[in-house]
Amino acid sequence: MATIGVIGGGGWLAGALLHPALEDGVIRPQQLILSSRSGDVTGFEDWPDIATTTDNEALVARADIVVLCVRPHDLDEIDVDLADRLLVSVVAGVSAAELAERYGATRIVRAMPNACAEYRLSFTPWFATDGVTDDEADFIFRFFSASGQAHGINEEAQLDYFTALTGSGPAFPALFADAMIRHAIGAGLDPETADAAVRQLFLGAGVLMAQSETPPSDLVDIFLEYRGTTAAGLSAMIEADVASPIFRGLSAAREQAEEGLL
Numbered sequence: 001m002a003t004i005g006v007i008g009g010g011g012w013l014a015g016a017l018l019h020p021a022l023e024d025g026v027i028r029p030q031q032l033i034l035s036s037r038s039g040d041v042t043g044f045e046d047w048p049d050i051a052t053t054t055d056n057e058a059l060v061a062r063a064d065i066v067v068l069c070v071r072p073h074d075l076d077e078i079d080v081d082l083a084d085r086l087l088v089s090v091v092a093g094v095s096a097a098e099l100a101e102r103y104g105a106t107r108i109v110r111a112m113p114n115a116c117a118e119y120r121l122s123f124t125p126w127f128a129t130d131g132v133t134d135d136e137a138d139f140i141f142r143f144f145s146a147s148g149q150a151h152g153i154n155e156e157a158q159l160d161y162f163t164a165l166t167g168s169g170p171a172f173p174a175l176f177a178d179a180m181i182r183h184a185i186g187a188g189l190d191p192e193t194a195d196a197a198v199r200q201l202f203l204g205a206g207v208l209m210a211q212s213e214t215p216p217s218d219l220v221d222i223f224l225e226y227r228g229t230t231a232a233g234l235s236a237m238i239e240a241d242v243a244s245p246i247f248r249g250l251s252a253a254r255e256q257a258e259e260g261l262l
């Protein structure tokens with residue numbers, strides 16, 4: 001039974017990834033050791049057998065697989081030798097080459113989940129360097145599948161694009177939803193109702209788009225051709241070139257991922 005050490009195991013994303021994996025038995029609590037800087041690791045009270053530490057070297061000494069789950073600017077503090085370990089990094093904007101140089105790892109998986117992992121709804125592209133074995137890749141697939149849809153990719157460069165596109169999780173839809181809520185309040189709805197209405201709208205739209213065979217572009221066309229009130233709204237948004245700021249936002253996030261956050 002391999003031991004899995006998660007550096008940054010008390011953080012937001014670590015919890016979102018680990019809870020589903022523990023619940024599904026992909027990882028057993030006895031296999032897991034979590035490190036944090038402060039010693040503050042909460043959210044794992046249901047699994048008292050999980051070990052915690054503030055000592056990353058001690059974590060590495062016990063672990064076969066090391067998951068790096070700290071913010072990019074905290075990497076400099078982590079001084080460990082991962083030459084004989086499988087290194088799994090979810091850190092945005094740090095390449096496998098850089099991870100190899102910093103930590104001596106030769107078997108590296110980079111993955112880019114998102115915050116929807118907490119609800120098992122992440123889209124998680126992952127990339128493995130040549131040395132990663134089939135058994136390790138199988139574990140990685142099962143681990144990320146517990147918290148969403150795991151999607152293997154062959155080109156590492158794509159990961160920077162996915163960091164912008166899906167790594168952002170709910171953030172970009174939340175911006176759209178917030179604009180709708182603010183408009184609804186401006187139109188006279190009480191804030192609580194506006195909030196409930198728009199959240200339910202995004203849930204319904206999300207489920208429909210995920211489950212319908214009709215792609216989003218066709219949905220837009222269907223409503224345009226319907227020539228109703230929605231067509232009036234869509235036409236005004238298209239006329240205002242609503243795609244343009246979305247493209248700019250995605251490009252800015254991608255450039256930041258390519259440039260790195262170190």
Ligand SMILES: NC(=O)C1=CN([C@@H]2O[C@H](COP(=O)(O)OP(=O)(O)OC[C@H]3O[C@@H](n4cnc5c(N)ncnc54)[C@H](OP(=O)(O)O)[C@@H]3O)[C@@H](O)[C@H]2O)C=CC1
Nearest residue numbers: 008010011012013036037038069070071072074091092115
């Ligand atoms: N959050 C998200 O939606 C996504 C995040 N990511 C990536 O995941 C990574 C983690 O992000 P996130 O979980 O949001 O960050 P958080 O700030 O929530 O968690 C980071 C954790 O790292 C710990 N940490 C920092 N320095 C050390 C250290 N030297 N040794 C051990 N632990 C340390 C912190 O511990 P302490 O609190 O004690 O200081 C904290 O628990 C980032 O690199 C990010 O790019 C990727 C996709 C989505």
Ligand SMILES: O=C(O)[C@@H]1CCC=N1
Nearest residue numbers: 092114163167168169
């Ligand atoms: O915003 C961020 O930097 C993190 C990493 C990718 C998505 N969220």
